[in-house]
Amino acid sequence: xxxxxxxxxxxxxxxxxxxxxxxxxxxxxxxxxxxxxxxxxxxxxxxxxxxxxxxxxxxxxxxxxxxxxxxxxxxxxxxxxxxxxxxxxxxxxxxxxxxxxxxxxxxxxxxxxxxxxxxxxxxxxxxxxxxxxxxxxxxxxxxxxxxxxxxxxxxxxxxxxxxxxxxxxxxxxxxxxxxxxxxxxxxxxxxxxxxxxxxxxxxxxxxxxxxxxxxxxxxxxxxxxxxxxxxxxxxxxxxxxxxxxxxxxxxxxxxxxxxxxxxxxxxxxxxxxxxxxxxxxxxxxxxxxxxxxxxxxxxxxxxxxxxxxxxxxxxxxxxxxxxxxxxxxxxxxxxxxxxxxxxxxxxxxxxxxxxxxxxxxxxxxxxxxxxxxxxxxxxxxxxxxxxxxxxxxxxxxxxxxxx
Amino acid sequence: xxxxxxxxxxxxxxxxxxxxxxxxxxxxxxxxxxxxxxxxxxxxxxxxxxxxxxxxxxxxxxxxxxxxxxxxxxxxxxxxxxxxxxxxxxxxxxxxxxxxxxxxxxxxxxxxxxxxxxxxxxxxxxxxxxxxxxxxxxxxxxxxxxxxxxxxxxxxxxxxxxxxxxxxxxxxxxxxxxxxxxxxxxxxxxxxxxxxxxxxxxxxxxxxxxxxxxxxxxxxxxxxxxxxxxxxxxxxxxxxxxxxxxxxxxxxxxxxxxxxxxxxxxxxxxxxxxxxxxxxxxxxxxxxxxxxxxxxxxxxxxxxxxxxxxxxxxxxxxxxxxxxxxxxxxxxxxxxxxxxxxxxxxxxxxxxxxxxxxxxxxxxxxxxxxxxxxxxxxxxxxxxxxxxxxxxxxx
Numbered sequence: 001x002x003x004x005x006x007x008x009x010x011x012x013x014x015x016x017x018x019x020x021x022x023x024x025x026x027x028x029x030x031x032x033x034x035x036x037x038x039x040x041x042x043x044x045x046x047x048x049x050x051x052x053x054x055x056x057x058x059x060x061x062x063x064x065x066x067x068x069x070x071x072x073x074x075x076x077x078x079x080x081x082x083x084x085x086x087x088x089x090x091x092x093x094x095x096x097x098x099x100x101x102x103x104x105x106x107x108x109x110x111x112x113x114x115x116x117x118x119x120x121x122x123x124x125x126x127x128x129x130x131x132x133x134x135x136x137x138x139x140x141x142x143x144x145x146x147x148x149x150x151x152x153x154x155x156x157x158x159x160x161x162x163x164x165x166x167x168x169x170x171x172x173x174x175x176x177x178x179x180x181x182x183x184x185x186x187x188x189x190x191x192x193x194x195x196x197x198x199x200x201x202x203x204x205x206x207x208x209x210x211x212x213x214x215x216x217x218x219x220x221x222x223x224x225x226x227x228x229x230x231x232x233x234x235x236x237x238x239x240x241x242x243x244x245x246x247x248x249x250x251x252x253x254x255x256x257x258x259x260x261x262x263x264x265x266x267x268x269x270x271x272x273x274x275x276x277x278x279x280x281x282x283x284x285x286x287x288x289x290x291x292x293x294x295x296x297x298x299x300x301x302x303x304x305x306x307x308x309x310x311x312x313x314x315x316x317x318x319x320x321x322x323x324x325x326x327x328x329x330x331x332x333x334x335x336x337x338x339x340x341x342x343x344x345x346x347x348x349x350x351x352x353x354x355x356x357x358x359x360x361x362x363x364x365x366x367x368x369x370x371x372x373x374x375x376x377x378x379x380x381x382x383x384x385x386x387x388x389x390x391x392x393x394x395x396x397x398x399x400x401x402x403x
Numbered sequence: 404x405x406x407x408x409x410x411x412x413x414x415x416x417x418x419x420x421x422x423x424x425x426x427x428x429x430x431x432x433x434x435x436x437x438x439x440x441x442x443x444x445x446x447x448x449x450x451x452x453x454x455x456x457x458x459x460x461x462x463x464x465x466x467x468x469x470x471x472x473x474x475x476x477x478x479x480x481x482x483x484x485x486x487x488x489x490x491x492x493x494x495x496x497x498x499x500x501x502x503x504x505x506x507x508x509x510x511x512x513x514x515x516x517x518x519x520x521x522x523x524x525x526x527x528x529x530x531x532x533x534x535x536x537x538x539x540x541x542x543x544x545x546x547x548x549x550x551x552x553x554x555x556x557x558x559x560x561x562x563x564x565x566x567x568x569x570x571x572x573x574x575x576x577x578x579x580x581x582x583x584x585x586x587x588x589x590x591x592x593x594x595x596x597x598x599x600x601x602x603x604x605x606x607x608x609x610x611x612x613x614x615x616x617x618x619x620x621x622x623x624x625x626x627x628x629x630x631x632x633x634x635x636x637x638x639x640x641x642x643x644x645x646x647x648x649x650x651x652x653x654x655x656x657x658x659x660x661x662x663x664x665x666x667x668x669x670x671x672x673x674x675x676x677x678x679x680x681x682x683x684x685x686x687x688x689x690x691x692x693x694x695x696x697x698x699x700x701x702x703x704x705x706x707x708x709x710x711x712x713x714x715x716x717x718x719x720x721x722x723x724x725x726x727x728x729x730x731x732x733x734x735x736x737x738x739x740x741x742x743x744x745x746x747x748x749x750x751x752x753x754x755x756x757x758x759x760x761x762x763x764x765x766x767x768x769x770x771x772x773x774x775x776x777x778x779x780x781x782x783x784x785x786x787x788x789x790x791x792x793x794x795x796x797x798x
Contacts, residue, residue, distance in 0.1 A: 303514035305501040306479055307528035308579065314502075317527075321518040 043381070046156050046374035052148035055096035056083045060149045070139045077126040077136075084115040102369055103144040103155060110135050156375035181359070181376065185383075188355040191274065192338035196331050198278040199285035203330065207290040222290075229283040237344045240276040241267060244348065268350040276348050277341060284337060285330035292326025332391055336384050356380055429457035431493075432615055433478065433583065438487035440473050447473040449639045451487070455617060457582075460609050462618045464626040464662070465636030471619050474636075475585050478617065480504050491583065502531075507576035507584040507614075511591050513568045515560035521547070521571050522556035528579040546578040547571075549608065566597045573605075577612065586618045590625065602628050623663050627651065635659050655696065657781035660708040667714070667753045669707040670783060673699055681780055683707060687749035691725045691773075693780040704783035711742065712756040713777035716769055726772045729753070731763050745771055 053060065062079035066072040087093040093115045101108035110133035117132055118124060130137040147155065147165060158164055158171065162179040166172045173179065206225070210218045228236055243249045244266040254260040266272035296319065304314035342357040349355075356376060363373035433455035440448040448470040455461050463471035476482040478489060480501035488495050496504055515524050525546050529539045547553040550570035560568055569589060576584055586605075590598045606629050609616055620626055626633045627647040634644040635658070643655040654660035661668065671683040674690070681695040683705055693707055729745035732752060736759075743755040743763070755771065763769060 297512065297514065299510045299512060299514040300516060302479075302481055302501070303508065303510055304516070304527070304531075305481075306504075306506060306508040306585075307531065307575065308502050308505070309527070309531045310502055313531055317531075318516055321516075 042370070042374050043378050044374070045371050046378045047152055047154065049099065049148075049153050049156075049371050050151045051095055051099040052145070053151045055087045055092055056080065056145075056149060058083045059145075063146065063149070069143070071137060071142055074126045077129050078124060080136075081114075081118040081124040081129065084111070084118045085121075088115045088119045098368075100144070100148065102372070103148060104135065104141055107135055107141070107144075156371045157378065159372065160375040160379045181356075184354070184356050184359055185379070187353070188339055191270070191277070191341075191353075191355065192335050194274055195277045195281055195338050196285070196335045198274065199281045199334050200327065200331055202278070202282055203286035203289055204327065207286055207293050210290060211293040225283055225286060228279070233280060234343055236280055237276060237347050240272070240279070240344075241347055244272045244275070267348060268353075270349070270353050273345060273349040273353050276344050277338060280344065281334045281337060285334045288330040288333065289323060289326040292323050292329075296322045328391060332388065336387070339380060339384060430454055432457035432459075432491070433617070434488075434490045435474070435478075436488045436490070438474075438477065438484045438489060440470075440477060440482060441485050446639050448477070448484075451641065453634065453641065453644070455615060458613050458615055460606070460616045460618065460629060460631045462620060462626040462630040462633045463636055464620055464623060464633050466621060466662075468638075469636035470639040471634075471636040472587060475587055475617060475619050478583075479506055479508055479585050505579070505581050505583075507579070507581035509569075509572050509576045509584070509586040509589040511588040513560070513565075513572040513589075513592075515568055515571055515575075517560055520557050520559060521552065521563070524560065524571055525556075525575045525578050528575065532579065542578055546574040549577070550574045550604075565593055566601065569593065569601065573608070577608070577614070581614065583615045583617070586616065588620055589618075591620075591622075598625070599628075605629060627663070635662060637662075654708070654779065657706045657708065657783075660779060660781065665711055665754070666708040667711060669709070669751060669753075671705055671707055671780075673701050673703050673705055673780070675701050680775060681705070683780055685747075685749055685751070689727060689747065689749055691727075691778060692775045693778040694776060696779050696781050698782055699780055705780040706783045707778055707780050709753070709773050709778045711754040714745075714753060714755045714771055714773045716755070716757065716771065725775065725778060726770060729769055729771050731765050731767045731769060733765055734761070734763065743769075745769060747771075 056079075058079035059076060062076040063072060066076050084093060087096055093112065097108045097111040097115075100111055114129055114133045114136070117128075135141045143165070147153065155164070159174070160181050162174050162182045163171050164174050210221050210225075213221060245251070246263050246265065246267065248266075250266060251260075251263045254264065264271075266275070300318055300322065301314050304318040305311070309317065339355075340357050341355055342361060345353055345355050345358055357380075360373045360376045360380075363369045363376070431454045433453075435451045435453040438448060438451040439446065451470075451474060463474060465471045473482060477484050478491075478496075480496065480499060483497070488497060490496065491504065491506075516527065519527070522543050525543045526539050529542060534542075543556070544553060547556055550573055552567060552570050552574065555563060555567065555571075560571065563571065569592075572589070589605075590601050593601060602625060605616075609629075618626075618629065627650075630647060632644060632646055633650055635642045635650065637656075637658050643650060643659045645653075650659060650663050654663060660666050669685060669691075671685045671691070673695075674682045674684050676682075676695055676699055679695055680692055681699050682690060682692050684690050691707070693705075699705060727747055729747050732744040732746045735742040735744070738759070740759060741757050741761055743757055743761070745753045745755050747753065753771065
């Protein structure tokens, strides 16, 4: 009997291990193909850009022969002309021109002109080509082409930090008039910080009050807090555009109360943006704090008081340390979500209030420069993960345990 | 986990100065005067009058919802009486918040601060009193030595067992040398063996430090073991207050008789009253003489109680008028004693405690008897509720 029973138990055990995995498999596969793979594919474009290298096989070979930096000699120009002719025939020249234009502003039209000429087998020499495309006579352009021939590039990631490779092969700042991303990242982090602190200032006392209400009343207040949470973010933002108008509800109210003497410009301003984002983010900060506050045993504060602690001491030394994980979790959640805000800055913020997501969207939808969008996304993702890791590591906060 | 269970394992007291002179006759160290507490229409505590002597170990015993914890919370300052006055050492504490009462408190769930180490927990009451650091350290060590936990001072409460956590809570409640310590079912969460061990330790600490302890429990054996006096709470009022011996042997109400210890309960009707005794007719015509407790009149229904160990087998109580024939329904072995389930002719079943050597089998006929002084008749109506201590109840 037992000799039959034993292997049976073994099989059951093996199946017990596989069954949960099998049940989770559809979700895991879905995540892998619809979430993981696209993210990796998109982010890889920040560092892998083969367009220039694919378009210039002969030029790359010629450049390898040509010693020294600066403007190369005649053979390279001939190879370039041949490559452009081939690219023109294959229809790849527009893509190449656009890619080069990213690194070399103004290169697009000149490259297309040279390609057109090269196709007609005219002016394929160095002198003629420089005449048609003056950029080709500049050292800076060839530095751009040389780095461009490398399929793996740090150009976009450096650009995301307003940096570039200089002609001397060192990393330096881009010209001040082209520097934009550091300011945008700074603005994004600043607004996220302000909104996080504002939600905390509102959510902490509110969560405390709800925790101490009778269950029935607490439930109703919680529904009031959550009601906006169940509404689309677009609808909520649109509602704020109504309220924040120059002749909107808020301005009417402020005037009526006599708090302001003039109508404030709240729409398309940073103040309006912060007000709307604070409202939208409030539940995200509140719920983790509330959940932790509910789990703190009232007897702890009582114990502290019975041991001689005044109410403030009991709050500061016993209550606050207990609810700190919830406070950190709520703030982290709101801060991270604020970093990625898109629709609210578009609808309520002014031109100088656009956050990094707006720039990413612009590169994806308007400029069709996915490499730059990928680089900015990568920086955003990395800083978010960095923040999360820092908080979990050094503050002992575990979001997965928060519930 | 509990390293030693002997009384000698208890080490030095908290401090020589902590020992208070006991038995000074300060019988009114704590006083409740006409104290009431109501929430809307619900009277949690009604017209409570109670004095607690200095150095006394007083236990509030009662079923849940009987008002004992509310009374404790009023003394601690977490609740304010709706009516009446509570005095501590002669002064009213009405306007005193909990943190100014200087009362140590031990909670049922220990209420240790989970983010602090054991030592920080014990140091808490000293540090909020702004004692110098140099003084806090040694006092924390002494308090932890008293509960034999000095080795665990750097651990977090979550790393300790329930019994160890309870000792930390105890050390924390005693380290600031309060003259009064309140304990709200402190041993409720421990297993039986550990609970009995902790009971002994609590008694020793009480004797050693001479503090006044007010202890709340619903466990009657705990109350009887440790207390100088026990106050039995029933629906917001004290039914009886007295030493464990008084409560066990001379319960004043049917509720107390049912709540403390085991009791056989019989219902009957009074035939006549002679002095402090009465003759009670049981259903089916059997009669027994009993002590009349309270307002007993002929013709009135009464509730009789007899403890299982006071019922003798024939011959044991020769003087007794109360002799009955019964049949053995079963015999339950308990090691040091056995219990017989004896069925009277009327069908009522009594539990009888007999020695381990008894051998009677089911179906055997036996004679039961009990002394008049051990059979107590209470006015019916105040029938004990379904407390677990009450056995053999006959409807």
